[in-house]
Amino acid sequence: MSLSAAIGQTPSPSPVVDAAVVRSPGYWTGVLRRLSRDPVAMTALVVIVLLLLMAIFAPYIAPADPSKGSMLRRLKPIGFPGYPLGADELGRDMLSRLIHGGRLSLLMGVTPVPIAFVIGSLLGITAGYVGGLTNTLIMRTVDVFYAFPSVLLAVALSGALGAGLTNALVSLTLVFVPPIARVAESVTTQVRGLDYIDAARASGAKAGSIIRVHVLGNVLGPIFVYATSLVSVSMILASGLSFLGLGVRPPEPEWGLMLNTLRTAIYTQPMVAALPGVMIFITSIAFNMVSDGLRSAMDVKS
Amino acid sequence: MIIGEPAHLPDGPDRGGPAQPLLSVRDLVKHFPVKGKGLFGKGAVVRAVDGVSFDIRKGETLGVVGESGCGKSTTARLLMHLIKADSGEMVFDGEKVGADLDLTAYRRQVQMVFQDSYASLNPRLTIEESIAYGPQVHGVSAAKARAKAHDLLARVGLEPGRFAGRYPHELSGGQRQRINIARALALEPRLVILDEAVSALDKSVEAQVLNLLQDLKDEFGLTYVFISHDLNVVKFIVDRVMVMYLGKVAEIGEGPAVFGAPRHPYTAALLASMPKMDPDARSAEAPLTGDPPNPINPPSGCRFHTRCALAEPVCSVQEPPLAAMEGLQEAACLMALPGSGHSRAPAPVEAAA
C-alpha cells in the first residue's frame, strides 16, 4: 500500500514547489476585519483620527491665532459672534486654542506610551525569555517602580525634575515602562512555555532567532493591546500634570493647562471653562473604546 | 536519504554500527523545585525523573508507558535537552552528548513531536514556514527550505498547494499532528521522540497517523521513542517497552515479553486495567486501588509498595534495583531480585564468575 493511500489523502504526484500555494489571510488581517465590524470601536477610531488630523493641521484649521488675545473679548460665552466656542480669560479664541491644544495634549498624552512600549517590551521580553537571574534582576527593578502608584510616580518625578514638557514626557514614560514590562514578561514567560518554542529550541535555533521568529509575533499583540489601554490613562495623567502646573508652561495651549487657567472662570463661563476637560474626556474615551475593541477583536474566541 | 537534496544537511555519522545503542541514558535525574514551598534554602522537590537508565537501539521503537505524572514527558525533554538534567549522562552513538557531541549537532539528529498538536505550532506562522524554520536555522537557504517543506508536506499526505499557506488553526487535529511530524523530519533526524503524539487524536485519525509513522520509519530508517499511556497503542507499535512509575523505571524489555509476561506487579496491574474489548469478559475487579502517590514525597523503598497487592514489609525499606532477567527483560521488583528478602524472590544464585 502506498504511503498516500494509507493516509487517505491524494497528494500531487510530484512535490509541487511554490506556484500554487494559497496563503491564508494572516492573523492581523482577521483582527482588523473583526475590528472593522465593531461599530463602537470604529466610531472611536474615527474620533481619534479626526483629533490627530486636527492637531496636525491645527494652523490650517484654526480660525484664529491661538495666542492672540483681546481684553475686550475675554470670557465670552459659547456662540459669541466670531468665537464659536467662546473666548478664554485672555480673550483668545477657545476653538482655536482647543484645536492647537490638541497638539501638545496628544503629544504629551500619546508619546509616552509608544516609547514605554518599546522599552517595556524590550525589558519584559528579555526577562521572560532569558529567565533566571536576568529575569530576577530586571523584574525586581521593575517591581520597585511598579510599587509606586502611577500618579504618584509621575508627580514625584516631574516634581523633582521640575516642570516642563520634556520632564513631563520623561516622567510619564517612566510611569508606563513598569506595567508594560510586567505584561511583556508574563506573556513571554507564558509563550516560552509553549511547545512550539520547545520545538524551535529542539531544532537547534539560537535564542535571537527564536525570539524574532517565534516569540515576538506572539507576544507583541497582547502587549500592544495592553499598551493601547494605557493611552487613555496617559492622556488623563499628562493633562493632570499640566493641570498641576508640572507639564506644559503657559502660554502654550494645552488642554490640561487651559483647564487650570480657566478654573477662575467657572463662575462666569462654566461652559467655556469646562471645554478643555471635555476634550480630554473625549480623547480618553475614544482611546479606551478602541483599546476595548482591539482586545475583543484579538480574542480568537469571539 | 530520500527527502530533498541530501547535500544540504550532512548526515550524522553512523559510528558504532547496529550493535551500538543509538542513545544510551545513564542515571538521569531531574528534580523540580516546588513553587511556593520552602522559605530558606532548599525546599521540597518533585522527583519527576529519579535515576533512569536505558538504551535506545538503532532502528527500534522504544515505548514508554506509565501513569500521568510518572515522568514520561520529563524524560523526553531531558533526552531532547530542552531542560537540563540535574545529573546523569547521555551517549549518542558513542559520543557523549554535551562533551563529544555539541548540542546543535545532537539536536539535528534527535527531534520531537509533542502531544498538543496546536500548542506545538506557532500560530503566527504558516505551516510551510514552521516546517522550513528548522533547516533554515541550520543554514539551508530559504528557497531550498521551502522546497523541502513542500516535499515533506506531500510525504505526510498534505497537498502542499492547498496546505502550505495555511495557519495552524485552519487545520484539524490530525492534520496538525502530521505537520508536527513533517517538521520533526525536516532536519533529517535519526531519533524521533513522540510524546503522546497520537493521544489527543480521534480513534479514526489515530490509526491514520500510526500508519504514517510506521511508513516514515521504514522509509527513513528512523528510531522512535514512543511515549503513551495507551497500552494498546504501545503494544501495537513498539519493539521494546519501558514502564515507568513515579520517576523510576519499573520494567523494561521486549514488547511481547513484557506484555505477555510482566515481571513487575505494576506492569501487570496496568495491563489488567485496560478495558476489555469483549462484552462477555468484562473486568470484575480493579487490579489496583487508589491513585498514584504524590511525586513530591514518593514512598520509601519500592515506590509501588503502597498499592502493591504483593508487598511485604521489606518492600517499604529496600529500593529494588533494575534486575536483569532472561530475554533481556529487566524489572525493578524485589520479587525479581534474587535474595532480596521478599518471600517470592528467587533464591540467590551464586555468581558464576
Added chain:
Amino acid sequence: MTEAVAIENLSVTFTGGSKPVRAVDGVSLSLGQGEVLALLGESGSGKSVTLRSLLRLHPPKRSRMTGSIRVAGRDVLELSPGELADFRGGVVSMIFQEPMLALDPVYTVGAQITEAIRRHEKISAADARKRALALFERVRIPSPDRRLDAYPHEMSGGMRQRAMIALALACRPSVLLADEPTTALDATVQIQILLLLRELQRELGLSIIFVTHDIGVAVEIADRIAVMYAGRVVESGSVRDVIRGPRHPYTRGLLASRVERAQKGDRLETIPGSPPDLTALPPGCAFAPRCSLAAPQCREIVPPLAEVGPAHTAACIRVAETV
C-alpha cells in the same frame, strides 16, 4: 422494560456564532429502566450536546432545541423554570469529564453536596452532612469525614471524580448522565471508576447514559451502544451486536481501525478523511465523503435508522451490503 428516557427526533442548533451550528440533528434514542447506554463517537459528533439536552443545559438565548425528550413520563422541553430546577439533580443528574472544572473551587466538596441535598429536600444541615458522609463512604473515599471539608483542588483526580459521583447521586436520581467521566483519568483509576459506576447502577437501579469515544470503555460499562456521527445516531444496538456485527460503515471502520485487534507491524485499516464541518454539513449522509460504499444517492438523502436485527438499527442505505 419501561422506558426511562425517550428522545424523539431531537435537534439542537447553536445560533451564537456567525453561522448556526447544528450540533445534533434528529437524534432519537431510548433508554430502559436500569439500562446503561453508551454514546460512542468521535470528537464533535454531538455526544455531549445530546447529553446536556436532557437537562436543558444549553444557553437558552443561543440555542434552539426541537423534538421531544421524555424522562419518567415528563417532557423535558416543556418544563417550567421551577420544574426544571427540581428535575435537574432530582430526577436526572450528571457527572462531568473534568471534575476539577465541574466543582466550584471555592466551596468544600461537602458543602457542595449538602447544598444539592438541601436544594431538593427539606432537611437540616447536619442531616444533609450525614447523607453526604454516607455517600462518600458509598463511593469509597478513604477518610470520608476529613475529605468532606476538603476543597476540590486538594484532592487527587480519582478522588475528585468519586466526589463528583457522590454529588450526582446525592438526591437519588433515577437517571445518571456521564460525560466521559474517565477520560481524564489514568488507566488504573479509570477501571476503578467504571467498576464503581457499574456497581452503583446495579444496586440503585440507575439508568445511565455514558458518553465516551473509547470503545473499550463502552464495552466495559454499557448494555447498549449508540454510535453518533456528525450529530446523528448512525447505529445503535446491544453491545454484543454492535461490537461483533457492526452494520454501519462508520462503525465498521471504527472497529476495524482499532489497534487492539491489529498485530504488531500490521498496517491498520483506516477511515480516510476527517470528520465534517458542522456548519456546512453535506446534504445526504454525512459519512458519505469518507465512505467506501458511498453511492450517488447517499449524497442526496439522509438515510433513516433502519432495523437490521432485534433492537439493532443502522442508518445506511447500503446496509444490506455490510453483513
Added chain:
Amino acid sequence: MLLYILKRILYVLPVAIGVSIVCFLLVHITPGDPLTAVLPVDATLELQQQMRALYGFDKPLPVQYGLWIWRVVQGDLGASIATGRPVTSEVFNAVKNSLALAAAATLIGFVAGAGLGILAGYFRGGWVDRIASFVSVLGVSVPHYWLGMVLVIIFSVQLGWLPATGGGPQGSASRSWDWDYLRFLVLPAVTMSVIPMGIIARTVKALVGEILNQEFVHALAAKGLTERGVFRHVIKNAAPTAFAVMGLQLGYLLGGSILIETVFSWPGTGFLLNAAIFQRDLPLLQGSILVLALFFVFLNLTVDILQAAIDPRVQRA
C-alpha cells in the same frame, strides 16, 4: 499560612528597599547641587552644615543612602524646608486625611462598581450590560480633576448643598464623624470614586463573565440550583479577586490623590505634595513619596495575604 505570610514579607523587603532608593535619589535627579535643593535659599551656614551632615552630601552615594535610611528607619524624615516642621508628623497628619478620603472613595467605588459589574456580567449582551459597561468606561476615562470642578459648580456653587473645599468646619485635626464633617467628604470622595468604580465594574464584569463560562456553573445548574443559587456561587468566586482589586485601588487613590486634593483643598498627602513641589521642599517631597509608596507596597502585601486567607484556590504553602 504563617510561612506564607513570612515569605510574602521577605519577598516585599527588597521592593521596599528599592522604593526607598528611588525616593532617596529623587533629591539627586533634581537639577543643580543637591544641597541647594534641600536648603532654604537663605540658609544659614549652620543650617547648611546641619543639612550636609544629615544628608552627608560629601560622602559617596551609598553611604549617604545608608545614613539617610538609618534615620528613616528611626522615623526621622528630616524637616520641611518651608515650615521647619518635622516631615514625619506633617506626612502622617496628611495621611490620616487622605486615608479617610481614599477609603470613602474606594467604598463608594466598590459598591457602585461591583453593582454595575454584576449587572453587566449577569445580563451579558443585553442593554443593561451595554449601559453598565458604558458607565464603567466613562469612569475610567473621565479626567477626574475636571469632574471635581464640574461637581463643585453644580453642588456647591449652583445648588449650595455641599461645601466646596476643605477638610471640615474645624479643620481636619478635630474631625468627628458627624454630618458636619462628612459633608466635606462627599464631593471629593464621589469625584475620586469614579476611577475605582470603572475599574472594579470592568473587573467584576470580566470575572462574572469568565466564571459563568466555567464548567462548574453548568454543574451547579445540573444539580438543580436556580439562577439565584448559581449566582451566589458566582459571587463567592468573584469576591476574592474583586476585593483584591479594591484593596489595590485604595492604594492607588491614596497615592494619586494629588489632583483631587488640589481641586478640593483637602488637607491630605496630595495637598502636601503639591505644596512640597511648588515650594521645592525636597525633604517634604521625598518623605511624603516614601511614605505613600511604602504604604502602597505594604497594602499590596496585606491584600495578598488577605486574599490568600479568604480564597481557597490560592496556594498557601
Added chain:
Amino acid sequence: QGTLRIGMTASDIPLTTGQTDNGGEGQRFLGYTAYDALVNWDMSSATKPSDLVPGLAASWAVDATDKTKWTFKLRDGVKFHDGSAFTADAVVWNLDKLLVKESPQFDPRQSAQGRSRIPAVASYKAIDPLTLEIVTKTPDATLPYQLAWIMMSSPANWEKQGKSWDAVAKAPSGTGPWKIVNFVPRERVELVPNPDYWDKPRVPKLDKMVLIPLPEANARVAALRSGQVDWIEAPAPDAVASLKQAGFSIVTNAYPHNWTWHLSRVEGSPWNDIKVRKAANLAVDREGLKELLSGMMIPAEGFFPPGHQWFGSPKFKLKHDVAEAKKLMAEAGYGPGKPLKTKILISASGSGQMQPLPMNEFVQQNLAEVGIQIDFEVVEWNTLINIWRAGAKHESSRGATGMNYTYFIQDPFTGFVRHLQCNLAPPAGTNWGSYCDPEMDKLFDQVRNTFEPKEQTAILQKIHEKYVDDALFLMVTHDVNPRAMSTKVKGFVQAQNWFQDFSPITMTK
C-alpha cells in the same frame, strides 16, 4: 461677637512665632494681630493714607547731636499673652533673635524674614526696663518705618516651650489684640481676643477669627459662596461680578503696592539695555490688563501709584505704544528674525500677587508682540520670596533675568532703597537684580540724612523720576486690594495699607 472665617491666599498658615513669612499677608494676619511692633501702623481710616503711630514704644527721638543714636521709651504695663511683662530686655532679646546667630533664641526662619527689614540697625541696648537705645550704621531717618516690621514675641514663652521655636509655633505668645489658639498646620488657625490688650479701643469685638489658607482663587470663591468662610482675600476678578450679584460685598481701596517685573541687572542680562527696558514698558497694554481684572487695578504710570506725593514728574510716559517699542527693540539690535528670549520667575499665587498666572500670561503676550519672548518658571510664592532674597546671581534663580514681584512700597526704604542700593545686593539685602548706580546711591544717602520732611519729599520725587525715566522696572500695575465678604461682616474699615485692623469687626447673625 460672632466668628469671622477668612480665606487667605497663602498655601499654608504663615509662621506664628512672631516674624511671619508669606509676605504682607502673613504680617497682616499673624503679625499685627497677635503681635505688636515698637512702632505700629495707624489702620483706623479708609480715606487717608495710613501713617505710623506709637506701638510698644510710647515715644522715640533721635539724638540731636549724634543722628545715629535713637532712644525709645517703651509703653508701661504691657503684658505678653503668657502673662510675662514686656520690657526693653525683651526687645533686645527679639532683635537678637533676628540678628545674632550666636544667641540661643536665634531663629533662622524668623531671621530670614526680619533681618532685611532693619538694615539700619547697628546695635541696641536696654538702658532701663522701659528705655531702649538703638544705634544705626549711618544716620537714617527711616528707622521707625523699619522697626514697624519687627514683631515682639515673648521670651518667657520661648523658655516655657522648651526653647524650641517649633513648640512655640503651636503655642505662641505676643502682645497683640489677638491670641493664637488651635493651630492646625496647613489647614487653619484660630485667633481669640486678648481682653487685656493695652490699647483698649482695639480689643476685638469678635468671639473668634479663623484663618484658612485657600491658595486657589477659585476655591476661595467657592468657599465663600458655599458659606464655608465669610471673607476672602483677592477673589478671582472674573468672579467679582457674580459675587456681587450673589449679594456679597466687594471691598477695595488703594494701598502702597505695585506689581512689577523686577529686572536683573547682572552681567549678561538683556535688561541692561535701557532701550529694551523702555520697549518692554511701552509694550504692556495696561488698559487691556485692567479689563482682564474686571477693573480691579490701577494702571501703573510709575513705580508709585499716580498721585502719590513722591511721584514727581517723570518724562518717560508709560503708555501702550507698540510701534515705538518695536522701534526701540530694533535699535537695541532685535527684530522679527531675532527675538529676545529670556526667562522670568513667577509664582502661581501669593500675597499681593493678584492673579499672577493670567496677568503674566497677558504681559507675556504683549511682550511677544514687540519681539520679547518670555519663558516662565512657575514657583510657589514662598520660594519666590526666597529666590528674591537670594538674588539673580544665585543658583536658585535658575538663570532667570526677571521676576514678577509685588512690592510693599510704604516708606523710603521699602519703596526705593532696598531695591536698588548698591550695597544691598544679595546676600546683604534685597536688591535682587544687583543694580548699582552711584548716582542713585547718592540720592539714597540724601534721603537718610534729611530729617526735614519737605526736603526729603523733594529728593524722593527725584528718585522716583529716575526710577521711571530709566525704566528700571517693568512697571505694570497697582492693586486695589479687593476682598469679598458676606454681608454679615460689619464694621470693617479697609485702611490704605497692606495691613488691616480686625478689631472693630462684628458679625451679624
